[in-house]
Amino acid sequence: MTSTMDLPTQRDTDNPTDSDLPTTDLPTNDLGGAVIVDTAADGDTTATDVEETPLDELSDEDRAALHAQWDAEIDTILRADPHTVLLAENVRTDNAEADEDTTANFKTHGVKTAVNGYRDYDTGAVVVTEGQRRVLNAREAGCTVPVWMKTPPPADERKATIERIVNQFIENDPALRRSLTLADTARALEQLAAFNLKPAGIARKLALGRKGKIYVENVLQAGQSELALKASERYDLDLLQAAVIAEFDEAGDTDTAKELILTARTAPNNFAQLAERKRTERADKQRLAALTEDLTEELTTANVTIFDNSLPDDDGDARSLDRLRPTPEDEPRTELTVEDHASCPGHGAWIETDHHDEQGNQIPVAVYGCADFLAHGHALSYAPAGRADFTPVPTSTGTSDDHESSDGEDAAVQTDEVAAARAAQAAADLERRKAAIIRKWVIKNNKDWDASAAPRREWLAGLVQRKTAPQGAQLFLALQKAHGGYELRRAFERNHPLAMTLFGLPEGATLADLTAKVAKAPTAGKATLYDLFLTLCAIEADLSRNTWRSPWGSAQAYMAAIIGWGYPASDVERKVIDPETEQEVIAAQLGDLATDPTSDRGATAEGDGADGAEVPNDAEIEDPTAEVDDVDDADANDQNGTATDYADGGTGSEPVEQDTEAEAELIGAAS
Structure with a gap:
């Protein structure tokens, strides 16, 4: 449980002058002239030994000497045991707990950035006002925390509270912080790789956690493409999107790279499926x-x-x-x-x-x-x-x-x-x-469906890593067990082959291995998550190429559930919930001609538009480092199907705010 306290007010006595402070020979560091005081030397992680002696038992002379010592701490950095410091009340309440990645980093490197705190002159305790997450993660990591000692707050409680809130807001305001760009990160990792460090080694040195190797590989790959780096910075693409764009750009398939940028910009739910389909098409x-x-x-x-x-x-x-x-x-x-x-x-x-x-x-x-x-x-x-x-x-x-x-x-x-x-x-x-x-419609959606399997299963593999099942899982499980569909019976009979694969069990693993893993569920919530995972894998394994066209009840319930739990389903996957009919597809392309062969309306060429999005022919980039071309969002919507009405009432992606000047430098005017 996190200890918090209201800020105690400053003592009423005047601060001692410089001549009154004890002389110190402490080395300065680069934090604005602050000096470092290691109060945890020789295994002693307490700030001082004051706690062993009640302050009210000290003589006036000893108390004055102690206060003078604490005055000398101001603008120095103490290394304190995070379990002994107190946390002041904080404006941050959400995400105000330790996390695995930061704790792992602290275990390897320690806390690199000092927290802000002060000495409570009434109790002698160190109170941290800014840096509660660093303290909490340091507690989990078992390392000391550097505390940059500040002047205690003013005696006026109102002023003290205002000062605390302002400082904590400034400390946490993202508008005042600028993280490294992807390009800067890529350059840093490339420099490490130049010393013959492999991605796994770089991840270990940076303490990037369980997924660190994949992260480093993606950054290094994205760094090979100027197009991917520029698109990432301009459109705030995530690292995986940048890495995939770089993959195609470096392979010489710039048209696909730009189509992926367009999709990431206008229909991000289709990005992973499109990338997988393009990989398959390249081999085909x-x-x-x-x-x-x-x-x-x-x-x-x-x-x-x-x-x-x-x-x-x-x-x-x-x-x-x-x-x-x-x-x-x-x-x-x-x-x-x-x-x-x-x-x-x-x-x-x-x-x-x-x-x-x-x-x-x-x-x-x-x-x-x-x-x-x-x-x-x-x-x-x-x-x-x-x-x-x-x-x-x-x-x-x-x-x-x-x-x-x-x-x-x-x-x-x-x-x-x-x-x-x-x-x-x-x-x-x-x-x-x-x-x-209809042939082109089936061909395109079959390709899209095949390509959607890998991202969907990757999401399932990530789902089982959570601590608990998502909301509504118990009802979903009860309904599936009550229905007792063929897909569940088939998975039981075949010993859950897909679940074993997505669990990460080695090749040749048996049902006993799967059972042993499930039996180690540390909590009831995790056990429910395992139950949900096995059920979802059973339904997933039974999906076929025809599911998007003629879905059955379990498939529809499955797709609706995982979308509700955060899976970014592509357009073809959403057809499972709201399938199209052949008549609708034909009418959309032929208009009146679909029922009246003599009508002059409708499509002008056989199957026009059935193949979906096309990349503008003029979207060429001679020099990826130069300013590049624009994309028309209106055409982008037509190309990527973002105007489709889905069962959940949305369109599959957030509305895109037009940024003509910026986009005029990136992709190419849509024809």
Whole structure:
């Protein structure tokens, strides 16, 4: 329990003059001329031996000598036992306790910054007015605390209280403190690394605690990228974000680095998932390039002409075979196969890379077609019988009334046939476009979902390190146990493999090892936390690629719970709580065209916008140390989905205040 006291007032006697003070030969230090007095020498950690002799039993002469000795302490630094000093009442009440990291640092390095205190002339006790957390951590660390001795407070209680509050506010006011920038920290750690110190060694020397090695690695990585350092300072990015941005920038993928900056700025809940997806895509791109090269060689060997993207497959002279029938005389929608078309002079193929195999891996596919279907005697699949396309056949020009009547009837029939054929073609094209939109929607969200697993599981691993379960955990557990879902039974049957991994148990660990760890729970609160962790891991392990699209009850309860407990869920994870339907996705892109193929409204290109955010092409940085370009927050919202309404009533990120001048120096104007 923390000892606190109201500030005692100064004694009423006048302060002794310099000539009255005892002579000392104490060395000065760099704290404004203060001198250091080590009252804890030879194992004695008390400030003085006064406590052994009640002051009221001293003679006036001895008391005056003692007061003179205490007057001489003013502007000196005493090293005191933190258990013997008293803590004055303090304005800080929140976070006013010892913490593991600071205690670990003090155990290694001691208390480097003196606290402020004074001597109570009535009791002889040292009272600390500013520096209560240093005292509390020093108590836990078992080290002495340096106390910069000040003049005792004035006798007027009102003045003394005002002075205490002002001094404590100034001591703790963050506006008056400037911590090291990330760039400064990186330079300091780089200098240590230059002496062949490894990250773990640097962390030990700096007493950075359990996560110190990872912290040092992230700082060193961020320090390799000027773009990451500048973005971190400009937009107050956290260290992990800066390290990830530096990872891509140093790999030469500056576009992704800038997309990550944009996401950190406008939709930070998507940052970790986007970074993981980009890592996967980087590996997939190499694999896809190799497969495309193999397919190109295969087509070339088979003497198949390869069409480039300048020749569209749905407009003009060229068409893919699924849009054609063999001849105008064939019935509409007669299939034109690759084998039947192979001998056609216009035979060729486009290589499309937006297809996926059964496992969801992106693969290249040859889409066969004809370079000029009209010239080579083919017909559009939905063109009227006897016609190659939708162009009406000219009617005869007679002079008699009968001929005019016949020609009019023929023209009317043609008009009806063409209109019907066009409507059928439009409906088929619409279905094709809908399928393309849904395919791209599924592909993108599948990639995002796969990428979200690592950050989500990392969060779970951090959750189990807490001391107690979050609020509402007991009700969540009761509901899950009452429901008794398949995912829980499966985890029990398989001995909780995911929980073992996230617990950090070594490979090959058994159920007995897991049970032993749980049995060591030091408190009831920690035991509940372990119960919650095992339950969450069971549900997490049962999630699939289809969860974002068709979630079930346990998955929705799970995602809602961890979001409520602080997990920064990405957009795709929030779809588990509020899933989209295919109809909503199609309507969002096609508008009226989704239900009326003849409407002029809707998307102008197949699947436009389904792939999500794009980085502006002009967001190039020639010199990362120079001033860099801007980002348009309005476009950023569209790119990253920050306007999405979530089940919890928010949008997934705080509104971003526009900072045009500053942002004009960082990313690049969004197109």
